[in-house]
Amino acid sequence: MSDLKIGFIGAGQMATALAQGFVRANILPAAKISASDAYPAATDKLAKDLPGLKVASNAEVAAASDVVILAVKPQVMPAVYKDLAGKLANKLVISIAAGISLEKLCAGLKTERVVRVMPNTPCLVGQGASAFALASGATAADGELVKKLLSAVGIAHLVDEKLLDAVTGLSGSGPAYVYLIIEALSDGGVKAGLPRALATSLAAQTVLGAAQMVLTRGEHPGVLKDAVASPGGTTIAGLATLEDRGLRGALIAAVDSATKRSQELGK
Template sequence: MTGGVPIPNDSYKLGFIGAGKMAESIARGVVKSGELPASRIQTAHLNPGRRTAFESLGVKVHDHNNQVVEDSDVVIFSVKPQIAQGQVQETQPLNFVLVKSLRLRPNKALQLKPLFSKKQLLVSVVAGVKLKDLQEWAGHSRFIRVLPNTPAAVGEAASVMSLGAAATEEDGKLIAGLFGAIGKLWKADEKLFDAITGLSGSGPAYIYLAIEALADGGVAAGLPRELALGLASQTVLGAASMTTNLGKHPGQLKDDVASPGGTTIAGIHELEKGGFRGILMNAVVAAAKRSRELS
């Protein structure tokens, strides 16, 4: 299938269906980076707290999702997986959904077009919901699925995207710009998304455990709690930055720190005895397996 009308990079409007923390993180990053002005971003929510969170960024907040869809060139679905189908379908006319669900051939009285037009690009950040289902629910194939993670809240997300049937390479570049504003983005086949969920989706929780354990070790060695936690957090941040920026394999970076007969190699020896690497590998595999079960 071919894509729809190209979306102008300098004037398109962005809408969010779902006004939760992930949508807020994306909107905040996009505005802060200058990728898109707040005046061209909108969402819908009735909760005063969520409305205030977006309005404080300069984002327009409607009362209903249909208002967002009608006035957006790019629509990002950022909702819970269990309500995704309803949220996608409620943005279409009722009798279109009814006719489609009953698999009837509509007569002229019922014949209505979906609300989504070919000129619109739809994006999903909904965990565990596949492109084929999203496209079927929406009656629209110009869809891109993106899997970000929670560090989006501080502009350090690890995101991966996969293009739907009618999404173009230009669509992909546009979305790369948006999600590049909240971290780093890679492109991959959707069949890899369960494994990606096990690594980058669930991975921040593994690192939080590691930071907590390092801090507890510092306390056990005699450090004040606040100092231990600060040192543990900054050590993880610094090590990640070196891995990302220096272009060295992490094994080489480890060897650079571990002097013969020194303190670091003594600590590494204890980690190896405890099966540290195998445990982390098993955690990723277990989370990926669970993602496949859920999706």
């Protein structure tokens, strides 16, 4: 894969996370990556972060790349269609634009070799959670390539396209929910008397460790939760407060709201 050339249309946060993740995982060197963006500051920052990366126009990025990753906001996609429609022959196109269906992407770009992906920003540290769906013109080999790229920066699941809006609501937006939880746990620690740096470190490591337990033990989160909550102890007292304040319902509603917003963006 080191001979692969990847181009990013859009150089924002998600493109940065993926590009840096690919380089960090030794998928390819920065010199094999090119990027374009309507805002020069975005490409300038990406080029500074990844010395050797080439900054170019949309058309130049497409022409120079084997894989073209569309990392733009959904509302920018019509301008991308205008620039690239009919210019992507023999290119694998990966879209990470929330809500834009494969049908619309294929029609707008005038190619059927398209894969729709929903990654998330922890790709930057090799802990991404991604899902992807293939258009009719994308081959099994294309799917394997996408899985290898995404697996280099985390985990990746092939899914039916109809599930991608829910993926967006859960893992796509989910890091922000977790950051809020970590911040709140840290605030709780500070309220209880801990120094801020210590409280944040303990909160973040606790979330990391608990997540790793879920992934490695193969047990239901409820079973792991019950193992921590001894009768009459501190944990069950805290859990009762979380239930009383509606944490569970709030998180479920957040995923539902983000899923619906993803569906709206695709219309």
